[in-house]
Amino acid sequence: xxxxxxxxxxxxxxxxxxxxxxxxxxxxxxxxxxxxxxxxxxxxxxxxxxxxxxxxxxxxxxxxxxxxxxxxxxxxxxxxxxxxxxxxxxxxxxxxxxxxxxxxxxxxxxxxxxxxxxxxxxxxxxxxxxxxxxxxxxxxxxxxxxxxxxxxxxxxxxxxxxxxxxxxxxxxxxxxxxxxxxxxxxxxxxxxxxxxxxxxxxxxxxxxxxxxxxxxxxxxxxxxxxxxxxxxxxxxxxxxxxxxxxx
Amino acid sequence: xxxxxxxxxxxxxxxxxxxxxxxxxxxxxxxxxxxxxxxxxxxxxxxxxxxxxxxxxxxxxxxxxxxxxxxxxxxxxxxxxxxxxxxxxxxxxxxxxx
Numbered sequence: 001x002x003x004x005x006x007x008x009x010x011x012x013x014x015x016x017x018x019x020x021x022x023x024x025x026x027x028x029x030x031x032x033x034x035x036x037x038x039x040x041x042x043x044x045x046x047x048x049x050x051x052x053x054x055x056x057x058x059x060x061x062x063x064x065x066x067x068x069x070x071x072x073x074x075x076x077x078x079x080x081x082x083x084x085x086x087x088x089x090x091x092x093x094x095x096x097x098x099x100x101x102x103x104x105x106x107x108x109x110x111x112x113x114x115x116x117x118x119x120x121x122x123x124x125x126x127x128x129x130x131x132x133x134x135x136x137x138x139x140x141x142x143x144x145x146x147x148x149x150x151x152x153x154x155x156x157x158x159x160x161x162x163x164x165x166x167x168x169x170x171x172x173x174x175x176x177x178x179x180x181x182x183x184x185x186x187x188x189x190x191x192x193x194x195x196x197x198x199x200x201x202x203x204x205x206x207x208x209x210x211x212x213x214x215x216x217x218x219x220x221x222x223x224x225x226x227x228x229x230x231x232x233x234x235x236x237x238x239x240x241x242x243x244x245x246x247x
Numbered sequence: 248x249x250x251x252x253x254x255x256x257x258x259x260x261x262x263x264x265x266x267x268x269x270x271x272x273x274x275x276x277x278x279x280x281x282x283x284x285x286x287x288x289x290x291x292x293x294x295x296x297x298x299x300x301x302x303x304x305x306x307x308x309x310x311x312x313x314x315x316x317x318x319x320x321x322x323x324x325x326x327x328x329x330x331x332x333x334x335x336x337x338x339x340x341x342x343x344x345x
Contacts, residue, residue, distance in 0.1 A: 027328050031332045045252055067298065068298060073251050076252070085284075087262045090265065108266075111263040161343070163340050167340075168333070171334075172331075174318050174322065193288065198300055210297060216289045218282050221283075225277055
């Protein structure tokens, strides 16, 4: 880590990349707004999720559990489990950003897949801060605008089954899952998670099956460490892979 | 509903802030990192399955499966997110009309 100042060209390049990622993410926001309203949340609830939770996979998960008839608290628990990956991003970003006090508290709100991805490989603190802030703010503004547009559009549609919006929810989750199916172990966990969830559907309250699948991840994660091929050093630097995905 | 939403919002923010505040060595535990990497995979896969193949407490097969089939093809062809989602909706809606 050096503290060489950025020149104007580097600076505008970083800003341009951040804004581009923000625009790409807006598309997901429209999808979230429409899906959330179709799941039975109000427009205000949908917009509050994007404003305050501001982490896409968790938001989709909360409304998905509710769409399946789950209790709101099951939805909240699923959202929190998915939110744990932001903690890992934070652990990686803290030594790069080196912010304290209110700056750190503010940075935490825009700590998401994209802002991490656009900052984690910058060689200087100044570059990391600029990439993180521009991307985080661009995604924040466009994600929230897009959520509102999607929510109003979804409300206008009315019954979600009319335009097949109920099928959109599953497709949205698959699109979020897709880039993570990159090795055999992840595919195994995905298949096991889906199988466990479907097995639990008839015998538990809605919302529980998805949480039970989280147990599969814990189990495989703990077991595969014991003498398996995926040793401690097998997976460095994972956080930068999802640029342009959901926040 | 509002209580669950606000609770989840506060919790997700706390998870983000914790990451920026905790000492870095927490991350160096390989099991922690592996589990945290696998949790989204298992949860998202479970959400796909439950969204598409269940209706309340029963397992079902209906037009949503065709929508998911479209989504798989669209993702294999590297289509953008909106095409995947809107296309899946259209396919399911058309299947219901047929």
